[in-house]
Amino acid sequence: MAPQALTIGRLVTSGRGRDQGQHYVVVGILDRNHVLLSNGSSRRAGNPKKKNTKHLFAHAKLLEEVGDAVVRVTLARLGEGERQA
Amino acid sequence: MIILKSPEDLEIMREAGRIVARVLAQLARAARPGVATGQLDALAEEIIRSAGAEPSFKGYRGFPASICTSVNEQVVHGIPGARKLSRGDVLSIDVGVFYRGFHGDAAISLPIGMVAARGRRLLEVAEESLARAVAVVRPGGYVSDIGHAVQSYVESQGFAVVRDLVGHGIGQKMHESPQVPNFGTPGNGALLRPGMTLAIEPMVNSGGHQVRTLADGWTVVTADRSLSAHFEHTVAVTETGADVLTMEA
Known part of the structure; x- marks a missing residue:
């Protein structure tokens, strides 16, 4: 089975940068290599x-x-298991 | 996080891959005009369970069957059922098995009886694109080398690569990091290292690259209803290159 590529609504985790490990949701797609992310609070x-x-x-x-x-509620509720869902 | 597999893990994954390959070989023999896709699904489940494995797809996010059967304009994730195969159809079969804690995942596309020239060429190009993708896998390379190999070949032959769906890491979960797109420029994405296991799965359309998902929530079709083909292998990155795990012994 083939997963969806990055699309709006996708839950993601930062793997690089000062926000490494932070969770976000994709709210926009800029181009093939860049997306816009929100966490519902500090980044709306x-x-x-x-x-x-x-x-x-x-x-x-x-x-x-x-x-x-x-987005805020979803990220707040993320358990370790759910994150891997 | 990309999970590297130990030699012991890889041996189990090779076993899982052998089961997948055996299922695909038997389904390819069984797929004839007049055979319903649901019959292929039942046959697949029987072979998988008698090998001591489980179908990975059954129940995955509610998917109702053990395999995906995608006919003609269907790209991937077609649900097997009462539809009977007809002469001239292009059938894609995707099989995943879960064996002793690990998944194996592979797909083939094949003609049902005689298929028109464009369809035959589509099948050749899609299969060759997977071979070329596997051929560029080596430690020190990058994930996007794979997509570049697929896209550059497929587009040079006058076909299109699906971008909305991607290949994936595979192991104890069916879908692991990284995503493995079938397009892109080389030298980007994660570094390939020995022990990484990837499901590489080019989806090739005879028309445009755009796709839609049908109301069943699963079946992906080409937006212009052109023919589509899908080939997939689970491969491991080795010290020297790639090892295809979804092969019969």
């Missing part, structure tokens, strides 16, 4: 973080909606 959809996809790990979890509240 209105002020997303730009990140090179090379520096991200994608998870299987895909949010249907990427509003700040949904």
